[in-house]
Amino acid sequence: MSRLTLLGLQLLVAVVALGAWQFFATVPVFGRMLLPPFFFSNPVDVGSQIFDYWRDPDGFLVEHYTDGDMFDNTLETGWAPFTASGLAQWGPPVTKDFLGIEPKYAREELGAIVTALRGRNEFDVKRLMGMLKVARS
8 A cells, every 4th residue: 555545544534533523522413412522522622722832943932822713803802910820821830931930041031131121122121020020920
């Protein structure tokens, strides 16, 4: 069997499995749901909430997030205090590594802070103090 045929069959199995999961989790069969809801009740819900974390080549931690929910201008903007605990509404508590206060990254973080403070941007000492306050909250 060629690699292309094998890949095609693997994709077919994945599509059939996801389709069956979606169907049996959302359509009652003989009056009852065959797959009752659990953490994410179906593949569409799973795919609509994706978070992952990457480090770029310079070691900067980046949160990548995608959400299938749709918002438009009819939804009022929500506001909340900016705290470390507020960064983890749907996940585990925020780590020191994520906040950039892990001791092993101290030298790089300090260098980045000094560079940003010397640059022409919106980052100044007042905002730095505010960010440090958040990291300790």
